[in-house]
Amino acid sequence: MLEGTMRLADFILANVQPIVAEWETFARSLARGAEMTPLALRDAAEKILVATARDMQTEQSLPQQASKSRGHGGAGGAESDRLDESSTTHGLERVGAGFDIMEVVSEYRALRASVLRLWRRSVPQADVNDIDDITRFNEAIDQSLAKAVASFTRRVEQSRRMFLAILSHDLRNPLSVIRMAAGLVARTERDSRSQEATAQIEGNTQVISRLIDDLIDFASTGLGSAMPLSRERVNLKTLCREVFEGFRSTHPQRTLRFNSQGDVVGSWDDARLRQVVSNLVGNALQHGSADGPVELAVASQDADVILSVHNEGTPIPPDALATIFDPLVRYTTPEAAKRRTQGSIGLGLYIVRAIVGAHGGTVSVVSMNEGTTFTVRLPKQPSDQ
Incomplete structure (x- = not known):
């Protein structure tokens, strides 16, 4: 028998077990949940419910309420911290159990509905405090869901990248x-x-x-640290010319132009910058017009060096530009696909951005009817010098 009280937080604390039982029933209806034990299905559910109720009983300001309504926490108290900890644990355990992210979200949706339905059934008449109670409950559940989803996605991403690292090694x-x-x-x-x-x-x-x-x-670049660098004194003019001459020999039928202006010497990772230049020029050769030139230029600009690669050809659509640096995303045309270099899985531009970012620089792209230009800005010296 459910024990009803007028206030929602008190109702939750008095009826944790019936509510958790409904949580377990719903979780078992999910594909992966059907194979799990009751203990595994419940994992941190009881702690989440208790922390939610205790958090609802804690006084909080309007700014704190606004923060919690966006799933950012904000109460700054022990109960809010316990809610975050339990929710984070729940997300991690659901990864280990094989749930997908939509199943985790569905659990919270079912929990929210169950609590409110059971509470309303136990309270025959509405009360002046009901709106505030429901608001505080929804804020706490939103906070819990945000933490669970964040921990879930972070662990999935770590696992995926770790798998790639081990496989590659x-x-x-x-x-x-x-x-x-x-x-x-x-x-x-x-x-x-x-x-x-x-x-x-x-x-x-x-x-x-x-x-x-x-x-x-x-x-x-996805294991919690920036791409490692081995800095040394590098003449970018010399580096670019060496890379460019390699492309001249492998693409004798193409028109390749190189230009350098000013002092383009800085403290960089030589091997990494060779990757940047090679990836950008190779990308221009593949995706640019077969009859148009590919132009590489480096120039000094105050404390930075500007490197640009330009090719003529069909402009990149705006929707493709938005994801062009994303990993494992490849934009291509039928003509470019015919010239695609073996050994490419769509990581080239992502790696360019990672290397440039590790040097404290930026990379951008502009694509119009006149052609496509990738522009890299590199500080000559690290920011801490």
């Missing part, structure tokens, strides 16, 4: 063995068929190696 060892074996065959076998086969092995292992490098860079 473990792929390197067998790849190295394959390359060594291919090199040995190439030195010992002289017939044309063996030479052709080893050349194919070498070419494809280079493709896989590029994929692994991109995956490692992608994973390293």
